[in-house]
Amino acid sequence: MTHRALAPRLPSPLEEARDERFERHGVRLLLKRDDLIHPDLVGNKWRKLALNLEAADGRPVLTFGGAYSNHLRATAAAGRLLGFPTIGVVRGDELAGRPLNASLARCAADGMRLHFVDRSTYRRKSAPDVLAGLFDLLGRDAYVVPEGGSNSLAVHGCTALGEELRGLADVVAVACGTGGTLAGLAAGLGPGQRAVGVPVLKGGFLGEAVEELQRAAFGETRGAWTLDDRFHFGGYARVPAELDAFARDFEERHGVEVERVYVAKLLYALLELTREGAFASGTRVAAVVTGRP
Numbered sequence: 001m002t003h004r005a006l007a008p009r010l011p012s013p014l015e016e017a018r019d020e021r022f023e024r025h026g027v028r029l030l031l032k033r034d035d036l037i038h039p040d041l042v043g044n045k046w047r048k049l050a051l052n053l054e055a056a057d058g059r060p061v062l063t064f065g066g067a068y069s070n071h072l073r074a075t076a077a078a079g080r081l082l083g084f085p086t087i088g089v090v091r092g093d094e095l096a097g098r099p100l101n102a103s104l105a106r107c108a109a110d111g112m113r114l115h116f117v118d119r120s121t122y123r124r125k126s127a128p129d130v131l132a133g134l135f136d137l138l139g140r141d142a143y144v145v146p147e148g149g150s151n152s153l154a155v156h157g158c159t160a161l162g163e164e165l166r167g168l169a170d171v172v173a174v175a176c177g178t179g180g181t182l183a184g185l186a187a188g189l190g191p192g193q194r195a196v197g198v199p200v201l202k203g204g205f206l207g208e209a210v211e212e213l214q215r216a217a218f219g220e221t222r223g224a225w226t227l228d229d230r231f232h233f234g235g236y237a238r239v240p241a242e243l244d245a246f247a248r249d250f251e252e253r254h255g256v257e258v259e260r261v262y263v264a265k266l267l268y269a270l271l272e273l274t275r276e277g278a279f280a281s282g283t284r285v286a287a288v289v290t291g292r293p
Contacts, residue, residue, distance in 0.1 A: 006081055008037050008046055011164040014286065017254050026281025027274050030169055031256065032288045034275070040081065043290035044174075044181040045074035047161055047183055048154035049145070055153060056143035061084035062134065064125050064147040067095055068237060068261075071149050076112035086112040087138050090229045091122040095196030096284040113138070118196060147176060149182025150209075155217035156188070161288065162188020162195070162223070169286035171279060173270055174229070175262035177236070179206050181290065194224035198269045200262055202232045231269040237261050243268060259291040 013033040022029045030168040034043035042050060048071075051060075061079065065072035072088045078087035083279060088107055096116040100108060108114060115138060117125075124130045126146070135142065145151065162185045165172050172189060173196040176182050182197040189195060199206045207227055214221045233243050239260045251257060258264050266287055279285055 001146075006038055006041065008041075008050075010037065010160075012037050014165070014168060015169050017132065017256070019253060021271055022274050024032060025274050025277070025279070026283070027279050029099070029270070030286040031254075032161070032165065032172070032282060032286050035259075035289045035292045040077035041069070042292055043072045044161070044288070045070060045149065045291075046159065047184070048149035048180055049074060049157075051157045052145050052149065052151070053082065054192075055082075056084065056145075058084050060087060060139055060142045061145055062089065062138060062142035063145040063149070064089045064091075064122070066091045066236075067101055069148075070261075071147070072107050072112065073103060073110075075145065075149075076107040076110035076173040079112065080110040086110075088112045088114050089122070089125065089141060090114055090116045091119060092116060093118040093284045124184075129223075136252075148178030148180060150178040150183075150213060152213070152217040154180040155184040155213050158184025159188035161185045162190075162193075164188075165286055166190040166193070169193065169284045171283060172286045172288065173198060173266060174288040175200050175266040175290060176206055176210075177201065177262070178265040179210040180213055180289070182225060183210045184219065185288070186225035187214065187218060189223055194226070196233050196273075197225060198266045199225045199227060200232055200265050201227050201236045202229070202234070204229050210214075226271060228273070231265050231272070233265060239264070259289075259293050260289055263287075276291045 015031045017029045019029050037046045063075050076086050093116045158181045174255050176197040176199045187197040211221050246259040246268050
């Protein structure tokens with residue numbers, strides 16, 4: 001059974017969100033509803049995993065993530081639906097003796113074997129000696145997918161996102177964790193289009209990561225893309241009251257549930273950029289809705 005057996009909804013819908021806060025600046029806001037691709041493999045997680053699942057060819061999939069990782073949940077769900085084993089290496093060995101949070105409990109319920117490692121080891125998760133130790137412990141036949149699912153296959157999978165939006169938007173924006181979606185999106189867009197990435201982690205490291213992912217996938221950097229590092233709100237999974245209030249207001253205005261860790265920061269950034277005059281009047285801005293609450 002391949003990933004196509006999961007019957008993804010592709011291309012994902014593109015919907016206009018009529019919003020006077022954008023319209024008063026002459027900007028049209030569009031929502032690229034990748035959250036509707038599949039009920040269990042939501043949004044960019046589907047696009048990043050699809051080709052990796054083909055490459056795994058039924059072998060156990062070993063991957064990495066934090067305690068609230070959307071990527072771990074999507075990988076575990078894929079394993080349940082397609083019938084292959086999954087192993088999640090989780091950052092933070094202090095979590096091993098505690099009750100699982102809702103996210104990790106969902107992974108476990110979907111059959112994922114959870115292995116907790118200390119944070120210093122996790123930072124070296126790609127080092128050959130660390131991987132060798134994991135293989136010895138967890139099984140040498142496993143297919144490894146990196147944290148967030150971002151590798152060359154994921155980048156190629158995400159080029160379809162840009163291709164689906166050719167001619168339909170002038171600017172396409174996406175929230176970024178590891179950079180794989182932005183790398184593929186930008187490569188898939190057509191002439192005259194550009195991509196904007198909104199990192200949800202602080203640190204300013206993502207530009208180099210996106211370039212490396214594109215070079216690994218294509219042998220060169222491709223597409224027009226930029227990053228705006230101002231909207232991480234203090235770091236990953238930080239959702240201060242201001243951001244939560246903005247998200248609740250957007251939900252009431254448009255009837256679309258707003259995921260807080262990624263999508264809320266993206267939409268907030270687009271409104272601020274619009275107010276700053278970053279988009280010329282008449283610009284069609286598409287926001288990629290990569291997940292659900």
